[in-house]
Amino acid sequence: MIGRRGKWMIILYMAFLTVLFLMCSTDLIIREPEKEVYQIAVIIEDARDDNYGSFRKGMDQAAMELNADVHFITLYEKMDADQQMDLISREQQDGADALIIVPADADKVAGALTDGRVTVPAVIIGSEITGEKAAGTIGADYKNMGRQLAEAVMRDADETCQVLILEEPQKRSIMSRLFLEGIKEEFEECGRGWKSAAGQETSQGFWNLAKSLDSGGGQRLVILAETPELLTEAAGFLAENPEVLAAAEEKKPGEPQPEALPEEKESRMRDGIGEGVFESRGAVLGLYGRGSTLPALNYLDRGMIQGICVTDEYSIGYLSVDMAVRALEGDSSRNRLQTDSYYIEKEDLRKPEYEKLLFPVE
């Protein structure tokens, strides 16, 4: 038989358990601060994300740390500015709290930022765009990067060496335009000439390009690629045709010789497709460009690429999300960030300071 005191003890005990339950399982008593998850849409200018590997790692890291839900969106067609504008509208309608934009057309994005089409904070990558909703800009000094590369080329190749710039004029991003301007300005200031050619995407294209140049047999050539894609394509061409690399001719005794020309290539040479700069073995003294995609770094390691300019893309990815979150929280203290750029060669790949930059670990 439970006494009156016992009954009260049971009631108190039950009440205590109820309070404990409410405290642990609900927010009726202790209200936990609500963590808002920010929806951030990243809209790039490209149809593929091949050049955004490190950027995405940084972006994902920031998303985890800063409680953001980040969507990475590519275009159907590279540099399709109209589609980018549609995507900007779509993402806002779908509830994006902030945007991170790599502009396909800087003017169109700038217009949208000022005329009210962009209603949420927008962080712009690689372009100095201002506007009411521009939360800030991040990127490297691409013009300076171009100058750095031109300087390196002039160090490696003397005046007798012809300079060929592979360009992609049809689908040029603002970053590429600035990079190219930097290269050309540096060459102009130093009185160095160059030839420009529209980039080729196939081996046949490169052979045709070679044919179109009239540098004559025997002249050495350095190639600069405007975009990371062109750099990788050109390096791939050199990897398939190592006999056109000057380094192949200068192999030390005992090293494996470059493979013999396959029949197909020989027939192309006979047909005159490969006439011009590539007609003699060892015509290409070096290939240079920008970007730190894994294929490009592999080609640099294998000697198909002599030097590349890189920037800290991981930090750009991280900081862009950080800047967007700060803007959403009303902090606009960091609205313009610029990352450093570096010129690296094969021997720099394994230096600790570049290793972190080129192969970031989340």
Next chain:
Amino acid sequence: MWRKMLLMLGACAVLTSCQGSQKEEQKTSIRIGISLYRSDDTFINNIRSQLEEKAKEYERRRGIKVILDIQDAKGSQNTQNNQAERFISLGCDVLCINPVDRMDATLIIDKAMTAQVPVVFFNRQPVEEDMDRWDQLYYVGVDAKETAVLQGRIVAELYGRQPEAVDLNGDGVVSYVLLEGESSHQDSLIRTEWSIQTLKDGKVPIEKIAGGIANWERSQASALMEQWLLAYPDTIELVVSNNDDMALGAIDALNRAGIEGMNVVGIDGTTPGLEALKNGKLLGTVCADKEIYAGAILELAASCALGEEPPEEYPLTDGTYYWAPQEIIVSEEGFLKEN
């Protein structure tokens, strides 16, 4: 009076449910969480690129926005479990999981079942007991036995036509080494068994010199091959590899040793593998149609997300498994041009 009220309540309930289904039909965007066991695996990377392309195609065709959240589990099942949890908490409509450990998919399935989020596994098949737990679990992959038989046929048919092209030293025995994938992966066991069985069935007089697990990795295969070349000089005539990356590792070792003419066969038809095939370094490979493979994953995932029936163009075995078609691709020296 009560009857009228009940009728009205019933009508309201019907209307509400209709409105719900209308909302379902009007879904204009789907979100798919994709976790890859390792994004530096060449085959997986190829599938990832195809998935992105297929998502764009789907968007254009159906007018439904497709958001792909792609994460790399970096070979850690724990990381992958966390990624699946995050995908669910972020409101993904469906998960596409390339399991790190096919024996350990239970936790992901538990979480998905609790949240009622369907899962499409791919490339690494979870055990049957797990797959049978829910009717919203699917698997997209290739039939490992078919892959292995096709790989064996590359060599067997070349031997049948031109024995000296395989038996390089003409001693009547084809000495081979075997590069195997992860021991825990169902495909590596089946590929090894049936590839060798097909060679035997094809009357190729084979003798195994050495074999080793290189975990699908080029660098590990290269190191193993280098050891074997030193241990068995002028003996190895054929390299049978469970995938292209390891075959390329063997080719790297052969190049370093300055050895030419040895036959190497792979599986997957990765971009670097096909490149090696074009250059005559790789005798042949078995290639899953990656476009169909990725298409099946995406279409299946999208249909799950929208609550539709699985797509008819990708017929499912037992309502759960889709086997992507495969083909043989060989170099100029090989017998078969294309299957």
